[in-house]
Amino acid sequence: MNRADPLPATAPAPFIAVRRNPRLTKLRCIRCAGEYPLQDMPAGCPHCAALGSPASLEAVYDEFPQTLATASSAYKWGEWLPYTEGISLGEGDTPCLDLPKLARELGMRQLTVKHEGMNPTGSHKDRMSAQGVSRALDVGARTVVLASSGNAAVSAAAYCAAAGLQCEIATYRDMPAPFARALNHLGARRIAFDQGVERWGYVRQQVEREGAFALTNYSIPAVGSPVFGVEGYRAVALEIVASGCLPDHLLVPTARGDLLWGIYSGLRDLLAAGLLERMPKLWAVEPFPRLSRVLAGASLQAEFPGQTAQFSIAGSTVTLQQQLAVQQSGGGALVVSDAEAAQGVARLGAHGFWVELCAGACYSALQRLREQGQVGPSQHALLVLTAKGDRDPFNPIA
């Protein structure tokens, strides 16, 4: 079901101000550039889907601010995002920290970490939840539904609780206990399945039959998560540039590439607006070969099964958005095993960071890029530490 704007329906709860960005004008397919009026199209571009090449939509804004000076509202970067006001638990503005000792160990000029674990529920997903749940309020939805077994689930549950919306999570039966506890605490409804495809079927059913608002993708072959949520990740790029720590290389743990695309899209628009001198190379860090195989010639629509303890970036699909983000920035994909990721977690731990396993993989990926000479001694790299490690059941125990 596509929900057209504006909706006549139920007004958002009056105690939460939701304001759509007046500069947001339409949606555009990232593959065919086909344009659509503002509406909810969780399965992406229907034209490309009909051709067997599903693709995400992105938001189109008619202009951007001329500077990176910002307002003081909770939605500091709202003029670059779909919503300039909406539900907030204090997400964003995460620390960008230089680690000179680790940079020296790696034999490179500068190493920075962007610590997304400092978001309210401990992961970068809060940026998607803030914009996505604001969208749900704006269109009068009463229920938000998503497929997740980890950070996205906890984040959506928190933002739905704050917004007064029902939250339904299609998850796996063996969801790690710390996440299940958090969902219970936050009042979300859990529906457990054995297979990923069953979870997506449930999300589709709730959207099509019940009018629920989808926060994650549910179509196969996969596209990214719905546009109004993914756009929230653009703020990561704005914060990196505004804090003056623009790197030569930017490494991001990646499953479907929502975060990677959001960062790319933000940097691309900053470049076009003359607020950025050059595009850093974006690197997708993955637990087994998926995007790596697509970049080597495999079909984007193929299945890439694999087992990993890096559960935040598990999954068997590749999306166009992650392929475009690395290709158009001149970066690539790096496969990091669970054992290598655990070494990365330990290395970051020795410097005071407790991060989830896939965030540790980022460090190990950088180490490899240095060894291969793809990152030079005079260069600067930034690692996106996607979430805290204290609830990750797969982190190593010494």
Ligand SMILES: [Zn+2]
């Ligand atoms: Zn298209």
